[in-house]
Amino acid sequence: MEDFVYFFTFQDPSILWVVLGITLLGIGSAYVGTFSFLDKKALLGDAISHAVLPGICLGFILAGEKNPVYIVSGAFVSGGIATFLSTWLKRNTKLSEDAIIATILSVFFGIGIVMLTALQKSGNPEIAGLNTFIFGNAIGISEKDLMLYGGLALFILLVLTFFMKEFRLMVFDREFGDSIGFPMKFISFSFNVLMILAVVIGIQAIGVVLMAALLITPASAARFWTDRLSTLLILAALFSILSGVMGTYVSFILPQMPTGPWVVVFLSLIALISFLFSPKSGMLFRFFARKKYLRKSHREHLLKALYKALEEGRKSLPIEEIYELYPYHRPQTLTGIKDLQQYSYINHNQEFIELTESGISEAMRIVRLHRLWELYLNESMNIAPDHVHDSAEQLEHLLTPELEALLEKRLNYPALDPHQETIPRDRP
16 A cells, blocks of 8 residues: 555656656557557557567667667667568568568567577676566656657657548548548558557557557557547547556566556456447447347337237237247247336236237337338339348338338338238228
8 A cells, every 4th residue: 555655646756757658658559559440550550569679679789778769769760661561562462461460570579589689698788678678667767768758659649639630531531531632641651650659659668569459459448438539539548548557556566577568457457348348339238238129129029910910800819829929939928028018008818918009009100110111122122022021020120210201201101011911000
């Protein structure tokens, strides 16, 4: 508890600098990662994050020490070469994009590991701590490092904010951007530069191996919660900041723990929660929504069966006959009958079930939607009458009153469906 209070009250100014730096890094990575995620460039971000390792080693060789300017410059050049190779190979070879990215990732990372191993055996005392770039160590970042990384993160944020319209076009409608005169190739090139910078500024805090997770996971988790770009960017930034700060805290209380893996652990927890519990898109929400839809569908099928009996002159149906209509769904049928009683759509007298006045109106609506859709498929799409029933069975539960009115108008308020059955508008 003392460590928790000490860390989050920022009694040590260096902790404040670290948290500020990881916050800027998180926002910058989340913004770039969101556009990368939407533009389907997630694998390219992973390739760049691994490809910067040779550049880090080259920067150290040129500087003779862990100079952040040399290391950032070397990493940027290395990432730029990997991005150029990826684009060039995609345009000039028949290799698939995933094969190209996998090749670049493994080759560059392998070269980086060889160079790092050679440096560690060189005897240079300045080499100590260079391997933290593999998994990251945010606590080990100095104030001088943070000034550079934070400045680059702020630059990324400003560019993405001021040119939001252009990058939005790149993601959602590149062809339209070309048609109205926007330089879409230059915009894509600029975004690749920003992606490389986003990877570069996170290599010391998160590490080259796991930096791709900070780019893509926040946007992936946020996508479960919203369909709006502005909200998506805000949520991705919040998820990234939260996981970055918590991962840094773990590294603070357990110095032997690298920052990167813990950041990914917290990101994974956020993504798991989003996957399970987010409204509309979450797995649990979809599970219960599907159960609710199936329950509603079966209930409406029961109303249809009772209405068809009413058309035949039968005011009620034996409950056993209803069970026989759906022999493999007896529990669902029993639940549907209970639901219809609660809605006052049916009367259940001993072993017989009959529709109430409100039940007749509701059953008429469902039958009308079913037969209108059958007629539409037959007349407008030239589907044979004996092939329209299954589609109508599915669509009748989804058609809104607006679509019903549109169908009625387009079909000129028909009286009969393709099977010459009456489309009900009045009680039979």
